[in-house]
Amino acid sequence: MRYTVTWKPSVKQRLAEIWMTALDRSSITTAANTIDALLQVNPLDRGESRSGRVRILIELPLAVVYEVREDDRLVQVLSIRHVPARPR
Numbered sequence: 439m440r441y442t443v444t445w446k447p448s449v450k451q452r453l454a455e456i457w458m459t460a461l462d463r464s465s466i467t468t469a470a471n472t473i474d475a476l477l478q479v480n481p482l483d484r485g486e487s488r489s490g491r492v493r494i495l496i497e498l499p500l501a502v503v504y505e506v507r508e509d510d511r512l513v514q515v516l517s518i519r520h521v522p523a524r525p526r
Contacts (some may be wrong), residue, residue, distance in 0.1 A: 469497045473495060476497070491506050492504070499522060500518060
């Protein structure tokens, strides 16, 4: 079964800020779209567990913290962080 994925308004705003300042905007867009797609199906099998219904998922160059509400078939993205590539 599919889940509905929502992003808190503050997270959407932060994603926009990350995208605007990114050197590689396409990688941000791709990661955000992949996160959306992954969380729509089996979100409890994605990422790593934190406390309660909260989990973290890393899809470089982004990392998100999200909450799963199984009864409502709802996933809410609570926070986002840019994880820039490390220089070699």
